[in-house]
Amino acid sequence: MSAKSSAPVEIDFDKIQTHRxxxxxxxxxxxxxxxxxxxxxxxxxxxxxxxxxxxxxxxxxxxxxxxxxxxxxxxxxxxxxxxxxxVAATSENLTQVLRDLVCLDAISLQDLSEARALLLDMVVRLAAERATPEDIAALEANIERTRQVIAAGRGEERLKCAFEFYHQLAASTQNRAVVYLVDSQTSVVQAYMHLRTWNMPADELLRSRDRLIRHISDGNADLAARELRRHLQKVSHLLWTQAADG
The missing domain is CATH 1.10.10.10 (Winged helix-like DNA-binding domain superfamily/Winged helix DNA-binding domain)
Structure with missing residues (x-):
């Protein structure tokens, strides 16, 4: 038998990571x-x-x-x-991460808007399956508040109503992780909308919200997803020119 080689085995060791x-x-x-x-x-x-x-x-x-x-x-x-x-958990930490990613050009606002549209498609489909009568009532109450705010011309509150609408929509899925994701994405998108001028026709917005809630209440996931998709497409178009309620 031949003697084993005395040469060391060629191998790379990873450097030890030291932590502060x-x-x-x-x-x-x-x-x-x-x-x-x-x-x-x-x-x-x-x-x-x-x-x-x-x-x-x-x-x-x-x-x-x-x-x-x-x-x-x-x-x-x-x-x-x-x-x-x-402290109790909030979506603010995730919001800040997304905001930093956009500011650093790691992701574009278009990327974020597209991801949000994909997430919300899933959200309305789950809401159509899981929303309780209390969820529907909360969404309807939000639409009524939005109607009153628009009539009074209170733009800042209109933006807040839009955030609360999507928050309640996410809550209707009965999934807390979804709520955090929707809240954080909505916050970042709205931060950019806030810098622009309102242009989404109020009547069109309210009619779309009414139809969306009706489809969710009826358990029709496809129609609900289609209605929201149409709205978000309009928002996406307006976002690059003027702000909307998305």
Missing amino acids: TFEVVCEKVREKLASGHLKPGDKLPAERKMAEQLGVSRSAVREALRSLEIVGLLRLQKGVKGGAFI
Whole structure:
């Protein structure tokens, strides 16, 4: 038998990734959230105690807490009753990520609008299957508020009514993940619309919303999706020239 070669095996090792201490502290807090040991409203231990438990400096804990506050996981409160508190989840974090992606040209507003249209097609189809009488009543109430706001010429409130309409539409799917996605996408699209001039005819908007709710109430997913698709196509056209209610 031939002797084995004494030459070392050719192999590449990945470099060991080192993390800054505060990042490790952040990850420890996230682990407690994921495991359910921390919930919205809970107050974290004092800075000194956290540093002792984790075996790190107080400055590392302080930096971690500030970092977690920036991303929206914590609220830092000063005073006798102050401390670091876990906050309830909102769509704002996702909204900021999408807004940054658009600002950095990682995605275009057209990309986002197209993705939103695809998501909303699924939303209305699910709503046609799952919407409760209370959901339908809430959507109808929103249309009535929109009608009153338009009649009074209150543009800012009209935009808010549009956001609430899509929020309630998403809530009608009975899927919380869908609500977060719709809310964040709507917020970003509306931020750009807000910079432009209103041009969507009010009567046309209200009639379209009425038809959409009727189709959802009847459980007709195809007609509901078709109605919303027509509306979003008009919004998409207006978005590149003047703002609309999308």
